[in-house]
Amino acid sequence: MGIKNFIISLLSATAAIIPIACRADNKYIDINNLYACEVKSVDEFISRFNGIETHPEIPNDSLSRVSNLFALFNHQEIFDTQNPELPVTMAKEFCDSVIAHNVTLSLTNGSMIAECPAMFQYKNKKYTLTLLLQQVVTDNGYVRWCISGVKGLETIIPQIESWRFTGISPVEHEIYFMGLSDYIPAGDAWSVKHPSSQPDQLSIFLTLVDSGALKLIQIKDETIHCIGVPGFVFTIHESPAQSNNSGWLMNRLERITSSQKADYITNLFHKL
């Protein structure tokens, strides 16, 4: 089926993929219908994505699976562009990939990573750091979220990225490195670490938090990156709106090869 025919059949098959905002003047919002349509939780997103649940306005027919996947896109953010045919084509290919590979989403299989910008306080100043979290299953079967990465610490501790290296005098080994005391209390310890050793930000972060030097003020936002669909990565984000296309929805879709996925994850964990 050609993309144009596909879109026409999809549009005629269901009104649910066209967001129906409450735009009538002075319209008293029908919270029941809109709230039933809203993807209220990540769990509900996963259930609709996996074909377990359905958008209440999508009829149960041969197109319902693909219509449900389409309804999980944030239409305003993905399709409201100058040339909507491009994202619609990509979205169709995405749906094809999900169905062809029988992809099911799960928070616990490592393919979904939460990214949360959060405000912290360090030495009476406020900074935004980004936390990366993943769900794990413990040995005794409990599901837990855990912090698997942090980025942005170089804004607090610029030495992390500094190439400055002074080292310690070459004769210090004769005096049991007593000269170290000149560096460590002076707050210049970073300049005596091995020039090629790169400390990881998560360890520094946990140490700062544990010592009380870094305090969490507020988690500002949450985006979930999903890397489990062959050929694609996408993010989901909560977008409450007075429409039947609201809640936890896909707000970004990117075509990507398997080898590029490794770069995507590296960037997610290390680039701001």
Place this chain on the structure above:
Amino acid sequence: MNRTLSIILLAICSISPMVAQELPEKDKLALQERTKQKVEEFQGYTSNIANGNLSYERRRSSIESAMELFIGKGAPYTLTQEVVNKKTGEVKNIDKTKSGVKMQVSSVNRSWISSKPMREYLNALYRQSIKYADVRIESSDVVRVDNLHKVAEGRYEAMAYYCQRYARYDDRGLLTYGDVSRKKIKVYVTAKEIPFVGTIYEVQLGDVYVVSTKRLWE
């Protein structure tokens, strides 16, 4: 390839981990239903507290009844958490004391969300019913319960989602303020063994979070 990447790729490639100790589907549905009832009860009480047409006694008793629904009844509460020693595999229980349950409050007239202890929030709602001619709180029929997870032996946690309409009218019956807010409530479930009866699940509500607040009229 760095270490983080290796860990993530390993996790993706591994077989779906065993999510043990899931509740049987029948119990899960019953528990979701029970949670829905608790949320609806809470919605009913908030509606009563704000309703100036009801007697003083009825509104005050609705505050007390609402507080009964929450973990610790609004006072600080203790949660037992399992801590696993990754080296020895030893499992220990530690108690964590948490401050009393809180309610996030929002308004279409401001961009920030603040938190209040639950009793303070309900008292403020009660005062509004005296201050304004007519305050109405209506809730959507849809209450969703998700993310039901076992967190320790005999203890489960879940999230409940609901939507509420809040409207204030002056003495001429004109709407002076109205919003629709979407909320999430953390839910604590404890399994209790009752002799000759079997397992019963006690559902208690926790902190309430605001997802969004929009004007009542577009």
